[in-house]
Amino acid sequence: MDAKLPQPSMEERVSTDMTAAVALERDAELMLRVRAGDSTSFTLLLEKHRGPVIHFIYRMVLNQAIAEELAQEVFLRVYRSRESYEPTAKFTTWLFRIATHLALNWIRDGKNERGQESLDGEIQEGVGRQVADRSRNVEQVLVYRVRLKEVREAIDLLPAKQRAAVLMHKYQEMEYSQIAKALACSESAVKSLLFRAYETLRSRLSHMA
Amino acid sequence: MPVLVAAALLPSVHAQPHKIAAGVRPMGRPAGPVEKLAKLPPDERKKKLEQLPPERRAKVEQQLEKFKKLPSEEQERLKRQAEFFQKLPPQQQQAFRQGMRQFSQLPEARQASLRAELNTLSHIPDAQRRARMNSDEFRNKYTAAEKQILDKLSPAYPVD
Amino acid sequence: MRCPVQHKENSEILLDYCARTLTPEATLEFEHHMAACVDCRMFAASQQAVWSALDAWEPAPVSADFDRKLYARIEEHENSSWWKKLAAWSFASPLPWSSSVAPIATACVTIAAAVMFYLPPERPDAHQARQNQPKVESTDDVYQVERTLDDIEMFKQLAPPASAEQM
Numbered sequence: 261m262d263a264k265l266p267q268p269s270m271e272e273r274v275s276t277d278m279t280a281a282v283a284l285e286r287d288a289e290l291m292l293r294v295r296a297g298d299s300t301s302f303t304l305l306l307e308k309h310r311g312p313v314i315h316f317i318y319r320m321v322l323n324q325a326i327a328e329e330l331a332q333e334v335f336l337r338v339y340r341s342r343e344s345y346e347p348t349a350k351f352t353t354w355l356f357r358i359a360t361h362l363a364l365n366w367i368r369d370g371k372n373e374r375g376q377e378s379l380d381g382e383i384q385e386g387v388g389r390q391v392a393d394r395s396r397n398v399e400q401v402l403v404y405r406v407r408l409k410e411v412r413e414a415i416d417l418l419p420a421k422q423r424a425a426v427l428m429h430k431y432q433e434m435e436y437s438q439i440a441k442a443l444a445c446s447e448s449a450v451k452s453l454l455f456r457a458y459e460t461l462r463s464r465l466s467h468m469a
Numbered sequence: 470m471p472v473l474v475a476a477a478l479l480p481s482v483h484a485q486p487h488k489i490a491a492g493v494r495p496m497g498r499p500a501g502p503v504e505k506l507a508k509l510p511p512d513e514r515k516k517k518l519e520q521l522p523p524e525r526r527a528k529v530e531q532q533l534e535k536f537k538k539l540p541s542e543e544q545e546r547l548k549r550q551a552e553f554f555q556k557l558p559p560q561q562q563q564a565f566r567q568g569m570r571q572f573s574q575l576p577e578a579r580q581a582s583l584r585a586e587l588n589t590l591s592h593i594p595d596a597q598r599r600a601r602m603n604s605d606e607f608r609n610k611y612t613a614a615e616k617q618i619l620d621k622l623s624p625a626y627p628v629d
Numbered sequence: 630m631r632c633p634v635q636h637k638e639n640s641e642i643l644l645d646y647c648a649r650t651l652t653p654e655a656t657l658e659f660e661h662h663m664a665a666c667v668d669c670r671m672f673a674a675s676q677q678a679v680w681s682a683l684d685a686w687e688p689a690p691v692s693a694d695f696d697r698k699l700y701a702r703i704e705e706h707e708n709s710s711w712w713k714k715l716a717a718w719s720f721a722s723p724l725p726w727s728s729s730v731a732p733i734a735t736a737c738v739t740i741a742a743a744v745m746f747y748l749p750p751e752r753p754d755a756h757q758a759r760q761n762q763p764k765v766e767s768t769d770d771v772y773q774v775e776r777t778l779d780d781i782e783m784f785k786q787l788a789p790p791a792s793a794e795q796m
Contacts, residue, residue, distance in 0.1 A: 292772065293772050293776070296772045296773045296776070297555050297556075297773065297776070298555075298772065298776050299555075299559035299562045299563060300562070300563070300566060300776075302559055303559070303563055306696065306699070310691060310695065310696075311688070311691060314688075314691055314695075315688040318688065318689070319686070319688075324689050328691070328692055328695055331695075332695070332698060332699045332702060335699055336699065336702050336703060336706065339559075339703055339706075340706065404685070407682065407685050408685065408686065410682070411682050411683060411685060411686050412686070414682075415686075429644075429648070430648075430680070430683050431683075433648075436641075451640075451641050454644060455640055455641075455644070458644065458676065458679060461679045461682075461683075462675045462676060462678075462679055465678060465679045465682040465683075466674075466675035466676075466678045466679060467678070468678050468681070468682045501777065502770045502771075502773040502774045502777065503774050503777050503778065503781075505770065506770070506771075506774050517770075517771060518771065520771045521771060521775065525775065529774060529775055529778060532778040532779075532781070532782060533774075533778065536778065536781060547781045547784055547785065547788075548777070548781070550780075550781075550784045551777045551780035551781050551784065552777075554780055554784075555776070555777070555780065558700070558703065558704040558707055558708075559700060559703055559704075560697075560700035560701070560703070560704055563700070566783075569783050569786070572786070572787075573786065580786075584786075584787055584788075584789070585789075587787060588787075588789065622787070626787065627784075
């Protein structure tokens with residue numbers, strides 16, 4: 261079995277790292293400008309991070325309306341905290357710490373039982389987007405429906421902190437140290453969370469290769 | 470219809486135009502950052518601006534030089550306007566800046582016409598402004614796009 | 630290399646390889662190991678399947694009125710009275726607070742405000758001494774200048790014609 265994965269070259273990696281470093285510094289710079297009273301910089305930060313924050317919270321709480329409401333609370337708190345902002349950590353680390361805190365609170369408070377969208381409802385919406393893409397045939401749409409259901413159920417199985425760790429690791433490509441700060445735990449705890457989470461996901465999803 | 474929706478969405482925070490303090494700077498009010506920078510000796514100012522990347526530094530230096538050549542009354546007025554504007558809610562500032570981007574794309578003749586109209590609209594109360602903008606005379610004079618620009622600019626434009 | 634599947638201390642190599650975050654040297658070393666290790670090959674294949682499955686979870690588009698609602702909430706917050714803001718901050722700080730700390734903090738601030746109100750005013754010489762201390766300029770000032778000059782340019786465009794010509 262050949263499981264080799266194509267890996268980025270050294271040049272690609274250096275370029276990506278430098279681009280990422282510049283982008284991260286830019287976010288902190290923008291937030292400092294927000295602190296100085298520049299609302300345009302807040303708009304720029306919102307445009308850049310709106311999607312990722314909403315998608316992260318959605319995958320945590322599994323309800324689009326709740327996810328958007330919580331995401332608004334995230335950006336409201338960012339704005340309210342502007343005067344005391346200090347770039348002691350990467351901006352995204354701070355942002356996702358707030359998002360994680362709100363999502364975990366919401367899950368802990370048990371609202372997910374009342375507010376969680378029906379699985380069928382969410383899948384219908386996803387299937388609707390697929391059908392709108394005329395390049396996919398009916399069979400592909402049905403396969404998508406089944407896969408989506410399995411992925412969502414697998415994520416749903418994970419305890420909240422494991423879920424948060426996986427979502428930040430996979431979709432936001434955050435480093436272990438960033439995830440640790442967002443979850444207020446140690447790096448070794450993050451690695452442990454991720455390992456257990458991926459173990460669960462492998463048992464549920466590896467047949468989808 | 471979209472213009473009406475846009476107008477409805479813009480919050481009318483003030484029923485009256487945004488009057489800002491005119492005349493002499495109140496006693497004890499500290500100098501703003503522009504004033505502080507302008508008063509620095511050239512070498513100190515240059516050192517301060519080194520915090521910015523080269524293009525932005527050059528732009529600030531150019532803007533500052535032009536600004537210093539204005540009559541002092543004009544300088545004061547513009548600083549008051551900027552200071553007041555920066556205290557407005559982000560949504561209003563955002564709408565205003567959007568309106569300005571659209572304004573700057575208009576031909577010069579149309580800019581002049583809108584400029585005059587904006588100065589008129591900014592000196593009358595909200596209710597009167599809305600009535601004026603909904604009148605047939607107004608609709609005949611300005612396109613829907615121009616009305617939209619004025620809609621974005623007039624609520625937040627600070628006047629003396 | 631000690632097999633990451635067999636030895637837990639190396640296990641993050643497996644995740645990092647699948648996430649493509651290993652250094653090129655570590656990647657080569659691991660792939661060399663994988664050539665002889667069935668367990669690691671199977672692990673990498675199943676983990677890659679998980680990544681692919683997660684990739685299939687496409688997000689829904691964001692509502693068109695998200696920004697409008699957010700700015701409305703910001704404005705509501707800005708317009709609310711100071712004591713409501715303090716209460717909101719106390720109970721909804723970005724960081725987790727225990728339920729007892731927030732009300733205590735609110736009470737402390739209220740008491741401090743009352744004490745300050747009743748304290749005799751500061752002696753003029755002490756106040757003057759502080760005023761005379763040089764202020765440390767911060768980076769914020771430069772950004773503030775930049776923003777103010779941009780705003781001034783904006784208002785210049787809208788000024789009556791006599792002023793606009795001078796800039």
